Amino acid sequence: MRIGELAAATSTTTKTLRFYEDSGLLPHAKRTAGGYRDYGREAIARLDFIRRGRAAGLTLAQIREVLDIRDAGTAPCRHVAELLDDRLSALDQQIADLQALRANVAHLRDDAAHANPAECEPEDVCRYL
Amino acid sequence: MRIGELAAATSTTTKTLRFYEDSGLLPHAKRTAGGYRDYGREAIARLDFIRRGRAAGLTLAQIREVLDIRDAGTAPCRHVAELLDDRLSALDQQIADLQALRANVAHLRDDAAHANPAECEPEDVCRYL
DNA sequence: ATGGACCTTCCAGTGCAGGAGAAGGTCAAG
DNA sequence: CTTGACCTTCTCCTGCACTGGAAGGTCCAT
Structure with missing residues (x-):
């Protein structure tokens, strides 16, 4: 090929x-x-x-790590499980951060929607982020 | 300062x-x-x-977008609300993507955890990822 | 034998979010 | 007046995961 x-x-x-x-x-x-x-x-x-x-979501370096172990003739199951655990923690953190941000942006959006444009100061936009 | x-x-x-x-x-x-x-x-x-x-997890470009609107000074709340709606949609999509990815990774990790290392052949490595 | 599809290597650039370090200017303390 | 901390601009470097392009070689059909 x-x-x-x-x-x-x-x-x-x-x-x-x-x-x-x-x-x-x-x-x-x-x-x-x-x-x-x-x-x-x-x-x-x-x-x-x-x-x-x-x-x-693994990096090429992490994948290479696993492949190197495999190429050495050893089964990398344990190593793979560790990598995936790390990845899960990172994902949980990332999701929690995004959900917190979403709540803030939603709050800000509601305020923007209900505000009287006449009394809407630019500074208000950033209050919640 | x-x-x-x-x-x-x-x-x-x-x-x-x-x-x-x-x-x-x-x-x-x-x-x-x-x-x-x-x-x-x-x-x-x-x-x-x-x-x-x-x-x-916002990029500098996304942050700049919000700041630019604020800095315009005359930013109408309606326009800001539109921008924030877009941002909310993007965040919802991003959160959904990450949650789907998390489910996949968790599933892979469980498979790796239940495998018996003794019978885990190097060729099997692909099963877990 | 010629055209075109495919291949080779090498060099350089992309986008993100900065960091390293050089050569020199400013400022307050001793 | 000198020292040292801090500042200025400038250019280049980092890691990630590729991507693009130039100059040239190979292979196969016509």
């Missing part, structure tokens, strides 16, 4: 695949006589793994 | 304050005879506003 086919099969781009190789997420691909990268089908599974990790 | 005092009062840095001025988040400060920036107390309130927005 050449790089373009792999890119199409994984809904990504050749640029991204070369970038992943440079970043150590994909092993150095073997080459054809003409110097083209030649991928096996396992590359698709690896890229699906990377894609799922990205979708879960 | 000089830039260092303002930075200390708002738990930020002089670098950040100059960057905010360049970015249009802070107005051009008036200068002392020696060319130093000279801030009034209202700068602290403005930076607190920026800090709270940042803490809740």
Whole structure:
């Protein structure tokens, strides 16, 4: 499989695949006589793994950590669970922050809606954020 | 108030304050005879506003949008309410996205937690992400 | 043998939110 | 009058995850 086919099969781009190789997420691909990268089908599974990790909000560095453990021949289940726990905490915090902000903005919006435009001072806009 | 005092009062840095001025988040400060920036107390309130927005995950561009409307001075409340409605919709979408992501990550994490490490083969790693 | 699709490497830029450090100016204390 | 803290502008650097483009090589059909 050449790089373009792999890119199409994984809904990504050749640029991204070369970038992943440079970043150590994909092993150095073997080459054809003409110097083209030649991928096996396992590359698709690896890229699906990377894609799922990205979708879960992991950084490429975190994904590489997991892949490195796997490539060393050890099962990274425990490590994956830890990474996901960290990610859950971060998400909970982020959600709580956004909900607090939403409440503030909603309050501010109500005030803006009910205020008499004639007596609406610019300074009032920022009272609640 | 000089830039260092303002930075200390708002738990930020002089670098950040100059960057905010360049970015249009802070107005051009008036200068002392020696060319130093000279801030009034209202700068602290403005930076607190920026800090709270940042803490809740807003971008500087989004914060600037709100500040620009305030700075227009003549900002009609109706217009502000419209802007805030847009912001509320965006926040609701963002919260919903994060909650969906959280559910996904929690599900993945549970799978990883219930796996028996002894029978977890390296090839299985993809199951958990 | 030629055209076009695809590939190669290398260099550079994007957007975000600043941070590092150089070269020099200002100000108050000793 | 000098020292040291603080300030000025300036240019470049950071990390993240790519993206774009130039210059050239390969492969396959016509």
